[in-house]
Amino acid sequence: MLLVFFLLSFLFAKELCLDFNIDTEDSYVNKRIAQYVERFALESGFELSCSEKSLNLSVSASFSERSVAISPKQRVSTYLFSLSIRIGSESFSTSVPYSLPSGALGELPRRKALEEAIQRLKLPIIKYFTELYAGKREP
DSSP, X not given: OHHHHHHHHHHSOOEEEEEEEEOOSOHHHXXXXXXXXXXXXXXXXXXXXXXXXXXXXXXXXXXXXXXXXXXXXXXXXXXXXXXXXXXXXXXXXXXXXXXXXXXXXXXXXXXXXXXXXXXXXHHHHHHHHHHHHHTSSOO
């Protein structure tokens, strides 16, 4: 029964073509944003394919970091990671603070902040894709 459901869902799935235009200098950020947006589209019921009958959406993203706290030794220790994703005509953005107590941790706190920011945007993006899929919203 479950197999029949999945086969029927693939037969009636709408196609979505995502055109990524992510102009950040960090390849890790580019890759993770693209992976998550594709995953959110799939979770909403779309099939990812670029053909003549596909719904075409442009995806752009940007991020910024700014210092928000300085340690007693006059070193920046806390940053605010801001992420903005634009899908079609809709924009999604959030900010996540993270701290870097020492340089020994490298990129790990920043990457964790990116993952948290994407998770904060997950539900609004899935809602947007679901409304597109149901025809309740124009791209």
